[in-house]
Every structure is written in structure tokens, then in C-alpha cells.
Amino acid sequence: MEETLYHEDSSLAARKRLDPVGGEWCLFLDVDGTLLEIAPTPDAVVVDDSLKDLLVHTRHALNGAVALVSGRGIAVLDQLFAPHRFAAAGLHGLERRDASGALHVAPVDIDPAFEAAREALAGVAEALPGVLLEDKTVSVALHCRATPQHEPVLRRLVQAIADGLGPRYQVLEGKRVLEVKPAIATKADAIRAFLLEPPFIGRRPVFVGDDITDLDGFAAVEGLGGLSVAVGDRVDAQLRVASPRDVRALLSDLSEGRLAAP
Numbered sequence: 553m554e555e556t557l558y559h560e561d562s563s564l565a566a567r568k569r570l571d572p573v574g575g576e577w578c579l580f581l582d583v584d585g586t587l588l589e590i591a592p593t594p595d596a597v598v599v600d601d602s603l604k605d606l607l608v609h610t611r612h613a614l615n616g617a618v619a620l621v622s623g624r625g626i627a628v629l630d631q632l633f634a635p636h637r638f639a640a641a642g643l644h645g646l647e648r649r650d651a652s653g654a655l656h657v658a659p660v661d662i663d664p665a666f667e668a669a670r671e672a673l674a675g676v677a678e679a680l681p682g683v684l685l686e687d688k689t690v691s692v693a694l695h696c697r698a699t700p701q702h703e704p705v706l707r708r709l710v711q712a713i714a715d716g717l718g719p720r721y722q723v724l725e726g727k728r729v730l731e732v733k734p735a736i737a738t739k740a741d742a743i744r745a746f747l748l749e750p751p752f753i754g755r756r757p758v759f760v761g762d763d764i765t766d767l768d769g770f771a772a773v774e775g776l777g778g779l780s781v782a783v784g785d786r787v788d789a790q791l792r793v794a795s796p797r798d799v800r801a802l803l804s805d806l807s808e809g810r811l812a813a814p
């Protein structure tokens with residue numbers, strides 16, 4: 553069953569749903585569309601100081617148990633949130649920096665077939681005006697935020713290219729973005745790995761996300777007795793907030809102890 557928080561139902565009763573039972577929270581946060589409003593291009597997002605301060609404050613309140621879980625690379629996340637560095641999973645789980653700062657990278661061999669697919673995806677981006685190619689080395693994303701009318705044809709072309717790569721690769725479909733990535737690691741894998749380590753271990757996980765690419769993470773935290781929180785109306789979760797602004801309200805409540813265990 554799904555409940556709505558903040559935008560329609562800001563009652564204490566709904567918020568109480570977030571009270572941890574028999575433990576403390578740990579928090580996993582998608583970035584684009586969750587902490588940040590989606591911008592016309594990936595580079596155009598803005599991370600204001602108040603959000604950075606709030607994340608630092610929340611991390612302190614949760615004894616360090618906050619991690620970003622994004623499709624962006626960790627190096628890009630560090631640029632966005634500078635001067636702060638958070639525990640993070642990047643590239644949809646292909647890389648992970650734990651709370652001690654150690655980096656864990658999934659062993660991905662880039663084979664000639666993927667190089668050919670990279671070329672083909674670049675050709676697709678060239679052929680469709682307004683489609684932007686984001687080459688993350690181990691994966692390639694095609695964005696159509698500026699020209700969403702291209703999304704159906706883009707989906708068809710990208711899927712056809714990915715099909716040629718076989719089961720070691722998958723297509724992740726997000727909001728106005730399609731990404732071909734190795735299937736070896738996911739956001740769910742990253743969350744499960746964090747939960748085996750301090751300061752996350754023993755805490756009840758909350759994962760906040762906004763997109764299809766977050767569904768496996770939702771399932772992971774739900775399966776571990778945690779909570780999934782959807783932002784906006786693209787995907788379903790156990791709880792829902794309307795917008796990144798409401799996510800900030802949620803973080804604020806967590807960091808101020810308003811959602812602490814009774």
C-alpha cells in the first residue's frame with residue numbers, strides 16, 4: 553500500500569509511518585529527479601549550498617549513514633556536491649565508495665562489441681537532433697530531455713543495439729534517458745553492499761528515488777524491512793513525495809530528529 557507524504561497529506565500520522573521500528577534509519581538517495589530537479593541537460597543541474605548543508609547535517613544526524621546512489625559517476629557527484637564527499641554508488645552501482653572512503657569498482661571488461669555499440673550509439677545521437685550522448689566509458693547514456701518527441705524511436709534504436717551485445721549488458725530506461733550498461737552491478741547491489749558495512753549495518757534502509765532505474769533499489773530495501781520512497785509520479789513505492797523540494801523536507805525531518813525512533 554502506498555502513502556503520500558507532504559504535498560497532500562502532511563499529517564503527523566503519515567510522517568509517523570517513517571518512524572523506524574527497533575532501530576535507526578540509514579538513507580540512500582538518488583540524485584537527479586530526487587535531490588535535484590531534472591534540468592534540460594545533465595550538466596545544467598544546480599546544487600545549491602542549502603542542499604549541501606542539509607545533506608551534511610542529515611549525515612551527521614544519522615551517524616554517517618547516508619549515501620548517494622546515482623547513475624552519474626562518483627567523480628561527477630563529487631564535483632556537484634563539492635567541497636563535500638559522500639559515500640556513494642555511481643554508474644548505477646558499477647562503482648561504490650564506502651563510508652571509509654574506499655572505492656569498489658565492478659570488474660568490467662570493455663570488449664570490441666561494446667566499442668562497436670558505442671560507435672553505433674554515437675551515430676544515433678548524431679542522427680537525432682537534440683539527443684545528447686553521455687559517454688561514461690563503461691556505459692553510454694543517450695538523453696533526449698530537450699527533444700522528448702524522439703524518445704520512442706530512440707528507445708527502439710538503443711534497444712536494437714543493446715540486443716546485439718547479449719545478456720552481459722542491459723538497457724536502463726530513465727526519465728528522458730536510455731543507458732546501455734554492463735549488467736554486472738545494480739543500484740540494489742550497491743545498497744546491499746553498504747548495508748553490510750558500518751555505519752549502515754544494523755540500520756533500517758530508506759531509499760528515495762524517482763525513476764524506473766530505482767525500482768531494483770526499492771525492492772532491495774523493501775526486502776530488507778526498509779522503506780521505498782518515490783519522488784513524483786513516475787514510479788510506485790511504499791511512500792510518495794511530490795518533488796525534490798519535499799525530499800528536502802523529509803531530510804530536514806530526519807536530521808532534526810522529528811522522525812527519530814520514539
Ligand SMILES: [Mg+2]
Nearest residue numbers: 582584585763
Ligand atoms: Mg533519478
